Every structure is written in structure tokens, then in C-alpha cells.
Amino acid sequence: MRSRRLAAAAGVVLAASVALAGCGRDSGGGQEEAKSVGAGKASGDITVWAMGSEGEKLAEFAKEFSTANPDAKVSVTAVPWDAAHQKIASAIAAKQTPDVSMIGTTWQGEFAKTGALDPTPSDLIKKDEFFPGAWDTTIVDSTSYGVPWYVETRLIYYRKDLAAKAGFPDGPKTWDDLKAMAKGMKEKAGAKWGLNLQPGKTGSWQSVLPFAWSNGADVASADKLSFDTPEMTEALAYYQSFFTEGLSPTALPDGSLEPGFVKGEIGAFISGPWHMGIVEEQGGAGFKDKYAVAQMPTKKSSTSFIGGSNLAVFKDAKNRDGGWKFVQWLSKPEVQVKWYQAVKDLPAVQSAWTDPALTGDTFLAAFGQQLKSAKAPPSIPTWEQIAAAFDLEVEKLCKQNADASATAKAIQEKASAIGTGS
Amino acid sequence: MAGAPAATAPARPAGATSPVRPAGSVRRRQRLRRALTGWAFSAPFTVLFVVFMALPVMASLVMSFTDLRSTDLRNPLAVNVVGIDNYIRLFSDDLFLRSSVNTLVFVVVGVPLTMVLALAAATALNSGLVRFRALFRVGFYLPVVTSIVAIAVVWRFLLDPEIGLVNNLLRLVGIDGPSWLFDSRLALPSLIVMAAWRNFGFLMVIFLAGLQAVPADLYEAATLDGATRWQQFRNVTLPMLRPTLLFGGVVTGIGYLQLFEEPFVMTQGGPLSSTLSVSFHIYNQFGFGNYGYAAAASYVLFLAIVALSVVQFRLLGERN
Numbered sequence: 001m002r003s004r005r006l007a008a009a010a011g012v013v014l015a016a017s018v019a020l021a022g023c024g025r026d027s028g029g030g031q032e033e034a035k036s037v038g039a040g041k042a043s044g045d046i047t048v049w050a051m052g053s054e055g056e057k058l059a060e061f062a063k064e065f066s067t068a069n070p071d072a073k074v075s076v077t078a079v080p081w082d083a084a085h086q087k088i089a090s091a092i093a094a095k096q097t098p099d100v101s102m103i104g105t106t107w108q109g110e111f112a113k114t115g116a117l118d119p120t121p122s123d124l125i126k127k128d129e130f131f132p133g134a135w136d137t138t139i140v141d142s143t144s145y146g147v148p149w150y151v152e153t154r155l156i157y158y159r160k161d162l163a164a165k166a167g168f169p170d171g172p173k174t175w176d177d178l179k180a181m182a183k184g185m186k187e188k189a190g191a192k193w194g195l196n197l198q199p200g201k202t203g204s205w206q207s208v209l210p211f212a213w214s215n216g217a218d219v220a221s222a223d224k225l226s227f228d229t230p231e232m233t234e235a236l237a238y239y240q241s242f243f244t245e246g247l248s249p250t251a252l253p254d255g256s257l258e259p260g261f262v263k264g265e266i267g268a269f270i271s272g273p274w275h276m277g278i279v280e281e282q283g284g285a286g287f288k289d290k291y292a293v294a295q296m297p298t299k300k301s302s303t304s305f306i307g308g309s310n311l312a313v314f315k316d317a318k319n320r321d322g323g324w325k326f327v328q329w330l331s332k333p334e335v336q337v338k339w340y341q342a343v344k345d346l347p348a349v350q351s352a353w354t355d356p357a358l359t360g361d362t363f364l365a366a367f368g369q370q371l372k373s374a375k376a377p378p379s380i381p382t383w384e385q386i387a388a389a390f391d392l393e394v395e396k397l398c399k400q401n402a403d404a405s406a407t408a409k410a411i412q413e414k415a416s417a418i419g420t421g422s
Numbered sequence: 423m424a425g426a427p428a429a430t431a432p433a434r435p436a437g438a439t440s441p442v443r444p445a446g447s448v449r450r451r452q453r454l455r456r457a458l459t460g461w462a463f464s465a466p467f468t469v470l471f472v473v474f475m476a477l478p479v480m481a482s483l484v485m486s487f488t489d490l491r492s493t494d495l496r497n498p499l500a501v502n503v504v505g506i507d508n509y510i511r512l513f514s515d516d517l518f519l520r521s522s523v524n525t526l527v528f529v530v531v532g533v534p535l536t537m538v539l540a541l542a543a544a545t546a547l548n549s550g551l552v553r554f555r556a557l558f559r560v561g562f563y564l565p566v567v568t569s570i571v572a573i574a575v576v577w578r579f580l581l582d583p584e585i586g587l588v589n590n591l592l593r594l595v596g597i598d599g600p601s602w603l604f605d606s607r608l609a610l611p612s613l614i615v616m617a618a619w620r621n622f623g624f625l626m627v628i629f630l631a632g633l634q635a636v637p638a639d640l641y642e643a644a645t646l647d648g649a650t651r652w653q654q655f656r657n658v659t660l661p662m663l664r665p666t667l668l669f670g671g672v673v674t675g676i677g678y679l680q681l682f683e684e685p686f687v688m689t690q691g692g693p694l695s696s697t698l699s700v701s702f703h704i705y706n707q708f709g710f711g712n713y714g715y716a717a718a719a720s721y722v723l724f725l726a727i728v729a730l731s732v733v734q735f736r737l738l739g740e741r742n
Contacts, residue, residue: 093495110711113493201692251604251693253582381493385710392517395694399606421493 032143034119042325043071045318047098050076051084054102054150054309057343065329072322092116097314099323103146104309105137106387109379111312112140113421118313118320120144124328133306133374134348140379146312147327150336150345153304153367153374154210155293157275158268159261163292165189166267171294175214175238178297182247185267194247196257196269197239200395205377205387206305207270208394210296211235213303213375220378223420225386228412235299237404240397250399258282261291270296272307273346273367293366306374308348346371381421389414486718492711501714508718518719520695521703528614528699529678529730536618536674537667540625545655547626548633559630563623570620574687577616578603603689606696613684613697621677625670632666633659668738675730679723700726 042065050058055078062074077098079087085107091097092114103111111117120138125147127135134148156178158171166184168177182194198204212219215238217231226232242248252260258275260266262283269275280287296304311330313323329335336347337355346367347353353368377383393411396402402410461468486508488501512518543562547555565573580587581602589599602612636659644654660667682701685691691698691706700723707716 089492089495093498095496110492114495116496200694202690251583251601253584253604254578381491381711385712388706388710392695395692399694421491 032119032141034121034143036123037121037321037324041071042069042322044073044322046072046074046100046322046326047319048074048076048323048326049079049084049088049098049101051079051081051102051104051309053343054345055079061339061342062326064335065326068329069325072326074326092314092316095316097316099317099319100311100313100327102149102309103312105134105148105307105376105379106383108137108146108310108312109140109383109421110381112143112145112379113381116314116316117145118315118317118324120147121324124324125331129331129333129349129351131306131348131350131371131374133371133376134308137306137308137376137379138310138312146310147331148348149309149311149330150339151306151308151348151371151374152272152274152346153306153370154206154270154272155295155304155366155370156268156270156297157261157279157291157293159185159191159264160290160292162189162191162264162267171292172297173294175211175297175299179238179241179247182242182267183245186247189267190264191267192260192265193249193252194267195242196252196260196266197242197248197398198394199243199248199250199398200391202388202391204394205390206307208235208239208390209375209377210270210304211239211299214296214299214301216300220380220386220415220420225412225415225420227390227415228408233405233408236394236397236407239394240401240404243398244401248398262287273344273364276363277344293363295366295370301373302370304370304374306371306376308346378420382418385418386415389418482717483721485714486721488714490714490717492713504714508715509722511715512719512722517695517698518700518703521698521700524610524696524698525679525681525700527610528617528681529675531611532614532617532678533671533674535614536622536678537625537670539618539622540629540670541663541667543622543626544629544633545659547630559627562626565620566623570683571687573616573620574684578688581612604693606694609689609693609697613688616688617678617681617684621674625674628670629663629666632663636662664738668734671734671738672731675734676727679727679730 048058048062049055055076059074059076059078062076065074066072084104088097088101088103088107088111092111097116122144127144130148131151134151135144138144138146138148156172158181160169162185163169163171163181165188166181167188168181168184172178172181178195184194185191186194198207209219212232212235215231215235217229217235219225219227219229219232243250249266257266257269258278259282261269261279276293279291283290296302311327313320313327317323330339331349333347333349333352333355336349336352337357339345340347340352341357346364347358350372352358358364358368377387380386390411393402393407393414396410397404397407487503487505489504489507490498490501494501543558547558579585581589583589583599583601583604586599586602588602592599600608602608640658640662641654644658649657680701681699682705685697685699685702686705689697691702700719704716704719704723707719
């Protein structure tokens with residue numbers, strides 16, 4: 001009895017595996033042709049998913065679109081960031097997608113590879129209008145699968161008073177400047193730490209890669225990963241030197257960066273535009289005059305990291321044309337400026353930055369300047385996994401004093417084992 | 423439900439009124455009817471179990487032999503069967519090995535620690551602390567029912583190197599405390615202590631029930647024989663508690679092998695992967711979209727749990 005049951009179970013497994021073997025992975029891939037979008041006004045229901053504050057504000061914001069396109073109705077579903085990846089993945093698996101969804105730039109490779117995203121129609125969306133780094137995040141296998149919606153990049157935040165005492169009243173310009181300023185802040189200006197750098201942990205690659213890019217390293221393209229280069233090693237060694245020379249903390253508790261910066265214990269740090277609001281709130285009135293932002297320091301170039309979110313239309317969309325028209329409307333320069341005013345998202349469209357709403361603020365202008373050359377890692381489905389391995393090696397580099405070239409080799413080894421997912 | 427009487431009612435007349443029929447066929451029919459009735463009653467559970475438990479479990483087992491990734495979502499059947507490749511890869515995966523060692527340390531140190539704490543608290547409550555027994559019982563049990571997120575926030579404050587209570591107390595006696603959660607040698611021990619503190623209340627309640635079930639005359643007899651309190655504990659209490667201890671060990675072992683919440687909310691597996699557990703590693707792999715690989719790791723963890731439970735039954739189970 002028992003053996004018969006076992007035999008039956010084995011049979012089921014065998015049958016299943018044979019059935020699965022019969023339908024192996026087809027090699028596929030390669031460039032995909034975009035279909036054009038019909039002319040005229042948008043019509044019908046357009047369903048949109050968006051995360052975070054974008055999800056909360058978009059429904060109200062889209063009313064203007066409905067006024068211009070009376071036959072169209074935009075319904076926005078707000079999705080919490082935590083649940084968004086899973087929700088979109090489930091929707092793709094069930095072929096029950098919305099027409100349009102906001103997509104984190106690092107998810108682009110994965111979702112495009114499933115074949116669920118519609119290639120961007122070039123007759124409707126013009127590539128040159130966007131920041132080149134942002135546009136690159138939509139490209140998977142040389143086809144664009146979405147449109148940059150908003151962007152962010154990283155700059156050096158520094159205390160003006162401490163920087164002046166350290167001998168850099170206008171902030172650092174080069175790698176040597178940054179090092180000398182951090183040292184001066186610690187030794188001459190009495191700061192506890194000259195510069196806060198992320199010592200590994202999730203997302204530290206976003207602070208390390210700008211140094212590598214600024215040193216001319218081309219770490220990854222769509223089909224090749226090259227972390228093990230002299231440029232990368234040099235950048236890693238430079239990053240590490242801040243820890244070995246005691247200028248950067250290896251164990252800063254969560255939430256103590258901003259108070260430390262306000263108190264003058266931390267002289268500088270690297271972050272994105274959201275930190276302006278945080279430090280000004282914590283610093284109180286007048287703190288805006290006490291700090292400034294500087295471009296990423298130059299070695300061969302000044303290249304920062306570009307992040308943000310894209311908008312994508314799904315192949316399974318019920319209203320594909322309406323979806324693309326809505327996306328096109330959101331990409332208009334004047335709409336991008338209004339969107340900035342509504343939720344403080346920085347425009348991905350370059351011409352929007354000539355608007356006085358953005359040029360008036362020197363801090364913002366600095367971000368706009370950096371965005372022109374900022375870069376993103378290639379949109380490959382395995383990037384998150386490679387980044388996690390990268391973060392772990394960076395942690396060893398910063399905390400255990402691992403050798404920089406050995407770190408570069410280890411990253412390369414792990415990354416090639418993971419592959420580009422193609 | 424309504425089908426049950428309807429199904430059994432005609433069976434009896436059929437058997438009673440036609441003696442011509444061979445008795446065997448009637449009995450077979452009766453048995454079939456009864457079986458059908460049984461299945462009808464158990465259908466709600468069976469259907470739910472098959473659809474939501476058995477099928478997913480089977481699917482995940484099949485999945486662990488394929489290279490299914492998140493990019494295959496639209497065509498989940500168009501994947502390659504890779505046999506036991508995923509399992510072989512697991513054992514050359516640095517992080518998986520590291521997480522296995524971490525989890526093993528957590529179980530080997532954490533389970534006995536939790537059980538000893540629970541037994542000590544239960545014994546104390548059972549004998550001496552009669553007056554405030556209810557208060558202590560509530561106090562010790564409170565961490566079990568408190569949300570892990572709240573506990574994590576409080577413990578992160580307690581263990582903070584600068585402003586934390588632990589290091590401030592150490593400073594009082596002149597010791598400069600370490601940064602507990604940021605030190606790769608101390609992070610896992612810190613989590614073990616926290617987990618033991620959090621979970622011993624549950625076992626304490628179980629053990630207390632076990633202690634109260636020990637007949638008082640056994641102790642009387644032991645006292646008459648001149649046994650000390652320690653001897654009574656060793657030779658009366660512990661043997662009588664053996665089934666309770668087995669239960670506590672198995673339940674805690676299963677829970678601790680699936681260590682996830684503590685590192686997830688306290689350390690994110692860091693520093694330097696020193697608190698990365700197997701479950702956390704599996705969670706990460708699912709997050710990276712390596713579904714086949716993560717499923718294989720889950721089955722390895724499942725086998726480890728079965729093995730640990732078997733070992734505990736061997737060690738603490740009934741002895742003849």
C-alpha cells in the first residue's frame with residue numbers, strides 16, 4: 001500500500017518534470033519595435049498605480065488632464081512602497097495590470113524582462129527632452145520601456161562655517177579638496193566626523209559608485225559587468241581612506257546623522273534633495289544659511305547617481321493609447337513644473353528646469369546642474385542582487401579594512417556568478 | 423451537510439427488504455455510501471487544504487528543481503528544469519553557509535538559554551513567590567504578546583552605545599560598553615539574549631502548568647527520605663517534567679530555526695552578515711526574484727527543522 005502510494009507520488013513528480021522540460025526557456029530577447037499611438041484626444045478609463053506621496057496626490061492633480069480630455073477618466077490607485085513590487089509582480093503574473101504604473105528605476109530591468117511592459121512609442125515621447133541618465137534607466141536590451149517621471153541625484157551637503165574654518169569656504173571641488181576639507185573640519189573646526197559616508201549596508205553602492213564613475217570607471221553595461229578595474233579599485237581605496245583616517249564613522253546609529261549635522265558634529269554628508277527639508281526642519285530658523293550643497297568632487301569628471309521613478313504602460317493594458325497619452329501629458333515641461341510645486345518631485349524633463357520656480361533656488365539649481373551628467377546602473381533584472389553583494393563587500397572594506405583591489409575582485413566574482421539575467 | 427441523512431436512510435431498507443441479493447454487494451454499497459458521507463462532511467476542509475496547502479507545497483517543491491525567476495512571471499511554465507542544481511549551489515553559497523552557522527548558533531545557545539530561564543522563573547513562581555504570582559506571571563508573559571516592532575524599538579534604545587541604558591549602567595561601574603548591535607561579534611549574542619527574554623514567558627506558563635501537575639506526595643516522600651531541595655529538583659521535578667520539557671524544546675527549536683523577525687527589525691542581517699539567518703536569506707532571495715533557488719533553500723530549512731525535532735524526541739522522549 002505504502003510503496004504504491006510512493007510510486008504514485010514519484011509518478012506525479014516525474015510527469016510534472018517531463019511537462020516542464022517540454023516547455024523550456026526560449027532564448028528570445030533582443031530589440032522590440034514600439035507601436036505608434038493613435039492621434040487625437042485620450043478617451044475611456046485610464047487606470048494608474050502610483051506609490052508614496054505621488055500616489056496620494058496624483059488623483060487630484062490628474063483632474064486637469066480630464067478637463068483637457070473630457071472623454072477620459074483617470075483613476076489612480078495609491079500603493080504603499082512596501083507592497084508595490086509584489087503587487088505589480090502579481091498583476092503581471094495574473095495579466096491583470098493597470099494601464100500605467102509608476103516603477104522604481106531599479107525595478108525596470110526585471111519588469112521589462114517579463115515582457116509585460118510596452119515599448120515607448122518614439123512618435124509620442126521624445127528621448128532628448130529628458131536627462132540622459134534618467135532616460136537610460138528605461139532602456140532594457142536597447143529598447144525603452146517607459147518614461148522618466150521625476151529624478152533625484154546626490155550632492156555633498158556641508159556646513160559652511162566648518163568648511164570655512166577648514167579652508168574651503170566655497171566647498172570642495174576635487175577629490176583632494178574633499179579629503180582635505182573633511183580633515184580640516186575634524187582637526188581645525190572641531191567636528192567629530194569630517195564626512196559621513198555609508199559604511200556598507202543597503203544602498204551604499206549609491207554613494208560608492210559616483211566616486212567610481214567620477215574616476216572614469218564603467219562598472220556595468222547591459223551585458224558586461226566590470227567591477228574589477230584600476231579605476232574602480234582607486235575609487236574604493238579613496239572611499240576607504242575616509243574610514244581608515246578616522247574622518248567617517250563606521251557605526252553611526254540610525255537617525256543621528258541629521259542631529260549631528262545640525263550640531264556641527266558631522267561636517268558633511270552625501271545625500272539627495274529630500275535632506276534639504278529634513279535638516280532645515282531640525283536646524284530650525286536660519287539653518288538654511290549655515291549649510292550649502294556642492295557638486296560631487298571631480299577626479300576625471302563630476303558624476304553623481306541618478307535615481308527617481310519611471311512611468312510605464314503595460315502590454316496587457318485595456319487602454320494602451322489613453323495610458324501613453326496620460327504619460328505624455330505628465331512629461332510636458334509645464335506639467336512637470338506644476339508637479340514639482342505639488343509634491344516637490346524634481347522634473348525629469350530638462351526644459352522644465354528653466355522655469356523660475358526651479359531656477360530661483362540656488363540649492364535646487366545645483367541639483368539641476370548635477371543631473372545633467374548623473375548616471376544610473378544599467379537596467380538589468382539582477383541589479384538588486386548584485387547591489388546587495390556590492391554593499392556587503394563595501395562593508396568589509398569600511399569596517400574590516402579589506403584591501404581595495406581584493407574588494408573589487410570579490411565584487412566582480414560575486415557579480416559574475418549572479419550574471420546579468422539575460 | 424443535508425446530504426448525510428439522505429445518503430444513509432435508503433441504505434437500510436435496501437439491505438432489509440431484499441434478502442435475495444448477495445450480502446457482499448450490499449455491504450460494499452453501504453461502505454461506499456458511508457465513505458461518500460464522510461467525504462461530504464470533510465469536503466470543506468479537504469478542498470481548502472488541497473487548494474491552499476497541498477497544491478502550493480507541491481508547486482514549491484517542483485519549483486525548487488527549476489530555474490524559475492521573477493522575469494518568468496508571464497510564462498511560469500517556460501523555465502528550465504535544473505534538477506538538484508539549486509541544492510548543490512546552496513552549499514557553495516557563502517551567504518547561505520554563513521546564515522546556517524548563525525542560525526545554528528542561535529538555536530544551540532538560544533533554546534537552552536530560553537528553557538533554563540523559563541524553568542527558573544516557573545520554579546520560583548511555583549514555590550516562593552506566592553504573593554505576587556499573578557503580577558510576575560503577567561510581567562514575564564508580556565513580551566510574548568507585545569509586537570516585535572515595539573520591542574525592537576525599545577531594545578535598540580537600550581543597546582544604543584551612547585545613550586543606551588545598558589551602557590549607562592556599565593558606565594556606572596566603570597566599564598565602557600561596546601556598541602552592541604554594530605559589532606559583528608556581539609550582534610548575534612545580543613539578539614539571542616533579546617529573543618530569550620522575549621520568548622521565555624511563553625515556556626514559563628507551560629512549565630508552571632507542568633510543575634503544578636507534579637503530585638505533592640512525591641515531594642513529601644523525598645523529604646522523608648532526606649533528599650535536599652536540589653536532589654528533589656533533579657530526581658523528582660525534572661523526570662516528571664520530561665514531556666513538558668520535550669514540548670517546550672521542540673516548539674522553541676522550531677521557532678528559533680526560523681529566526682527572522684529579530685534581525686529583520688534590529689540589524690537587517692548586519693553588521694557583516696553576522697545576524698543573517700537562513701529565513702532572512704531565503705526572504706532576500708525571493709526578493710531578488712530567484713524563486714527556484716529560494717524554494718530549494720526553504721526545503722533545506724524544512725529538513726533541518728524535521729531533523730532537530732527528531733533529535734529532541736530521541737533525547738527527551740519517553741524512555742522504557
